[in-house]
Amino acid sequence: MSVNMRFGPYGGRYVPETVIGALDELTEAYERYREDPDYLSELGVLLGHYVGRPTPLYRARRLEEAWGIDDGLWFKREDLCHTGAHKINNALGQVLLAKRMGKQRIIAETGAGQHGVATATASALVGLGCRVYMGRTDMQRQRLNVIRMRMLGAEVHPVDSGSGTLKDATSEAIRDWVTNVDTTHYIIGSAVGPAPYPEIVADLQSVIGIESRAQMLAETGRLPGSVVACVGGGSNAIGIFRGFLDDADVALVGVEAGGEGPSGRHGASLAQGRPGVLHGSYSYLLQDPDGQVAEAHSVSAGLDYPGVGPEHSHLRDIGRVSYVNATDEAALSAFLECSRMEGLIPALETAHALAHVRDGAATLRAAGPVLVCLSGRGDKDVDQAGAALGIDASA
Amino acid sequence: MPESGAERLEQVFRDAGGPLFVPYVMGGYPDIDASRRHAQILAKHADIIELGIPFSDPLADGPTIQAAGQAALDAGTRPSDVLDIAGELRDGPPVVVMTYFNTVIAQGAREFLGAAADKGVAGIIIPDLPVDEAAEVRDAARAAGVALIALAAPTTDDARMAEIGESAEGFVYLVAVTGVTGGEMTMDDRLRALVDRARRHIPVPVVVGFGVRTPDQAEQIGELADGVVIASEIIRRIRDAPDADSADAAVDDFGAGVAGALRP
Numbered sequence: 001m002s003v004n005m006r007f008g009p010y011g012g013r014y015v016p017e018t019v020i021g022a023l024d025e026l027t028e029a030y031e032r033y034r035e036d037p038d039y040l041s042e043l044g045v046l047l048g049h050y051v052g053r054p055t056p057l058y059r060a061r062r063l064e065e066a067w068g069i070d071d072g073l074w075f076k077r078e079d080l081c082h083t084g085a086h087k088i089n090n091a092l093g094q095v096l097l098a099k100r101m102g103k104q105r106i107i108a109e110t111g112a113g114q115h116g117v118a119t120a121t122a123s124a125l126v127g128l129g130c131r132v133y134m135g136r137t138d139m140q141r142q143r144l145n146v147i148r149m150r151m152l153g154a155e156v157h158p159v160d161s162g163s164g165t166l167k168d169a170t171s172e173a174i175r176d177w178v179t180n181v182d183t184t185h186y187i188i189g190s191a192v193g194p195a196p197y198p199e200i201v202a203d204l205q206s207v208i209g210i211e212s213r214a215q216m217l218a219e220t221g222r223l224p225g226s227v228v229a230c231v232g233g234g235s236n237a238i239g240i241f242r243g244f245l246d247d248a249d250v251a252l253v254g255v256e257a258g259g260e261g262p263s264g265r266h267g268a269s270l271a272q273g274r275p276g277v278l279h280g281s282y283s284y285l286l287q288d289p290d291g292q293v294a295e296a297h298s299v300s301a302g303l304d305y306p307g308v309g310p311e312h313s314h315l316r317d318i319g320r321v322s323y324v325n326a327t328d329e330a331a332l333s334a335f336l337e338c339s340r341m342e343g344l345i346p347a348l349e350t351a352h353a354l355a356h357v358r359d360g361a362a363t364l365r366a367a368g369p370v371l372v373c374l375s376g377r378g379d380k381d382v383d384q385a386g387a388a389l390g391i392d393a394s395a
Numbered sequence: 396m397p398e399s400g401a402e403r404l405e406q407v408f409r410d411a412g413g414p415l416f417v418p419y420v421m422g423g424y425p426d427i428d429a430s431r432r433h434a435q436i437l438a439k440h441a442d443i444i445e446l447g448i449p450f451s452d453p454l455a456d457g458p459t460i461q462a463a464g465q466a467a468l469d470a471g472t473r474p475s476d477v478l479d480i481a482g483e484l485r486d487g488p489p490v491v492v493m494t495y496f497n498t499v500i501a502q503g504a505r506e507f508l509g510a511a512a513d514k515g516v517a518g519i520i521i522p523d524l525p526v527d528e529a530a531e532v533r534d535a536a537r538a539a540g541v542a543l544i545a546l547a548a549p550t551t552d553d554a555r556m557a558e559i560g561e562s563a564e565g566f567v568y569l570v571a572v573t574g575v576t577g578g579e580m581t582m583d584d585r586l587r588a589l590v591d592r593a594r595r596h597i598p599v600p601v602v603v604g605f606g607v608r609t610p611d612q613a614e615q616i617g618e619l620a621d622g623v624v625i626a627s628e629i630i631r632r633i634r635d636a637p638d639a640d641s642a643d644a645a646v647d648d649f650g651a652g653v654a655g656a657l658r659p
């Protein structure tokens with residue numbers, strides 16, 4: 001089956017000529033291996049025995065009561081994946097592909113460090129060298145993940161340009177790829193980038209939606225009324241949404257970073273950006289009138305990105321998904337509520353989805369059970385969230 | 396009907412009788428006035444001027460051009476400021492602007508290219524717009540009379556070279572290294588074979604750039620190709636000059652040196 005290069009007008013391959021051949025090669029490899037029994041069984045065994053799939057579906061009874069969600073609040077527990085987030089679903093699938101393509105070296109960008117850790121993990125597993133680009137600001141706020149990547153044998157390369165966040169790390173990873181394209185596979189961490197990446201990442205993450213649809217039916221005998229996920233580049237969101245796109249009665253809600261609020265800095269590309277090209281694809285983008293890409297802001301490094309995956313832009317335009325946002329402050333308070341009422345410390349990214357469930361409960365409740373993609377756990381965030389919330393380790 | 400940009404560029408290649416010198420100036424670096432002066436100085440030595448419009452996220456550029464572009468943006472440089480510089484170079488060698496795709500579509504390709512044509516711009520290079528994505532911009536460029544200059548790379552296979560050649564106008568920019576700007580090329584069999592391959596598949600002149608630093612290297616490339624682009628090295632000389640006058644002098648010296656090496 002051929003790989004999708006465009007979603008409506010969005011997507012494409014706006015990259016230097018040097019990597020076009022590699023994108024062609026990747027497209028062909030993916031077309032072939034996505035149906036190859038050998039590849040699929042190796043990936044399937046690892047997803048089962050290494051990642052811990054299928055991840056459970058859990059009913060968050062105390063939060064559902066506190067937030068007044070009568071028909072039930074369900075968490076798809078991607079936080080229980082090995083390495084602590086959904087990112088490993090994509091990293092493993094792509095590392096197995098890279099091995100079959102004969103690549104000797106893996107590179108990745110990372111914001112929150114979860115994709116970096118997942119890629120370092122998958123590279124260690126198959127014995128490939130790995131370099132991860134990470135903005136200097138993110139290395140500070142996601143310090144623990146930097147140490148994890150290094151323990152896993154990856155080289156973490158600081159990026160100082162721009163604001164030292166995910167956008168800058170992605171640009172630098174692409175430049176490395178342009179330079180070392182013959183030997184290197186670039187594992188992009190979200191459903192962004194030039195085609196075929198957005199489709200490959202969405203496909204590898206769609207396991208989240210496929211599993212949770214079946215689990216909802218098994219547990220409740222019905223489909224959820226709404227599905228809520230946070231959106232950085234949009235990989236966990238597209239992963240879970242793909243399970244429900246054809247279920248017209250299921251409302252799909254993506255939650256972007258509202259940052260400092262309406263008058264401040266944020267990462268809400270779909271709400272406040274306009275279409276443009278960043279990192280190889282045409283999609284909604286925060287930019288100035290001249291097309292200079294704006295700096296995003298979010299308390300969560302994983303949502304601190306001025307772009308978004310092209311499929312989300314299309315889903316926005318056709319009205320299939322509604323995109324809302326949650327501020328830093330709302331996410332931090334939801335982070336604490338979830339920790340204290342469910343004993344689940346969520347990632348700050350995930351906390352944005354939870355904040356919307358709480359603050360938008362009135363609308364969501366009316367539609368039936370609410371399913372949230374609990375995309376990751378918050379161990380990585382204890383320094384930063386602790387500082388913001390005034391929680392520390394002093395006696 | 397005035398001559399189109401493609402016709403003006405082709406004329407320059409026909410008249411030169413030797414390899415062309417195509418120096419790059421980042422518009423707005425270190426400031427608008429200085430970049431205008433540098434372009435005017437280089438115009439005395441150059442056959443074509445490549446004028447950069449800074450972009451926030453230049454994927455094909457190494458640290459030197461990135462930093463210069465960021466400095467230009469920090470100083471408030473806008474695309475229209477750079478096009479104004481092009482307008483002032485109208486009586487000199489043809490100007491080709493270099494910028495990234497988002498800068499073009501932010502205004503709308505038609506508007507952007509129309510504005511460039513009004514300033515006498517002969518061509519445009521968009522390094523993140525590969526040939527398969529270029530149809531719409533190519534139409535807008537043709538309508539405006541601006542040549543869309545395609546890029547080819549060491550990783551471009553023969554079939555794709557031919558595809559690039561088919562729609563090429565003005566010249567094709569052949570990237571000498573697998574990588575971003577600012578590295579260093581070496582004249583070896585691999586590069587000779589690449590230029591040879593490009594010339595076989597591409598009917599318009601082939602100009603080589605990326606990683607060319609010295610007059611010697613320019614001369615070596617000039618033996619094989621129709622022209623040579625030098626960018627990062629010029630920016631380095633401006634960056635390392637102690638003051639504006641020495642920067643002007645460094646640009647003049649370097650331009651004279653390369654021009655001399657190309658046509659002794």
Ligand SMILES: Cc1ncc(COP(=O)(O)O)c(C=O)c1O
Pocket residue numbers: 085086111112113114115189190191230231232233234235236237301302303347349350375376377
């Ligand atoms: C736990 C978690 N959730 C969500 C995200 C956002 O990425 P995406 O939108 O691709 O799911 C990240 C990114 O770092 C993450 O670590």
